[in-house]
Amino acid sequence: MDSPTTKVRSWNEWDPLEHVIVGRADGTMLQAPEPAVQPDWPEYGFPAGVFGPLPEEIQEVASERLEAFADLLIGRGIRVDRPALMEFDQPSSTPDWRQETMFGCASPRDVLLTVGEEILEATMSFRSRWYEYLCYRPLLERYYREDSAFRWEAAPKPRLTGGSYKPDFFREWHSLTPDEQWRRTEESDWIVTEKEPLFDAADVVRFGRDLFVQRSMVTNRAGVDWLRRHFPRHRVHEVSYRELLPWHIDATLVPLRPGFVLVNPERPAIQEAHDQLFRRNGWEMVKAPRPARTEAMPFCTCSLWLSMNCVSLDPKTVCVEASETPLMDLLDSHGFEVLPVPMFEVSPFGGGLHCVTADVFRHGELEDYFAVQIPGF
């Protein structure tokens, strides 16, 4: 069989999807402690300081879910690539630090940001994820060979010394009163310092010319600024929401077609200009219903709002976690064709349907969906 010709291009979250990367769960670790992550799951046999592969049973189910999702996409004519596994239980180091384990590669969305003909490797901000881009290198090398217009980019690799994290952040956080925690939230005062640019690709949501970038536990202001300088043809909006310890924007602000964005009713935007920008440009901001799930999976560090973490196949068709009937009904009533896809069991591996995918090609052009801009935002 001839190898398919690759074309890299995707400007937004909803254009017709033709080529995508779907992550793999095999070998994912409950990572060794590091400044930014301190796993502590005594009830499941992993008290603080104990690390190792996630239990085999849950790895198996997660791998089956990902496999079935990849098959569903292939069945609809979408080309699907998978990352190369590494031995995630191996230590890794740079001249600045040594980390006892890596993490995994279930969430390509966290690492790879596709903007037009470019795929940008994010800095990441966990030491356990510093080398995760290597899982995607065989694919990126291939795209580079096959598509002469592909812009392959990588953000400056961060040092991730102790200076990149506020010392004792977690101990201090847990000693704060709720009021103090919300005050920190208003200021986006999270664990990462401003020493160097840091961002995960999943803190970015793409709307053609406009990119919304969330400050979070893994994305600092310098990271947002780096993206702004890197994409001078785009309008990069720094955003934050009323959410404690935020981590990735894709269960908070989820556009499904031009003029239709799902918003998280528990996480209003902190900047007033955020909602103004949508409203003045005629966007419908539709509140997602409460998650149907009431209990998270063991080892899951995401919130139940992963219910919103859906992925569009085109502006009419959206994949939604199969147990999330309230969201499926809502989208159905707004004229979407909804494909229920079981993915909940993959949440301990880092996310939901949007997280486990990264766009390579969506059919469409760069467009402006926000002709009216808000000065200073």
Ligand code: DAV
């Ligand atoms: O709201 O828990 C999870 C997204 C992970 N990529 C949340 C966000």
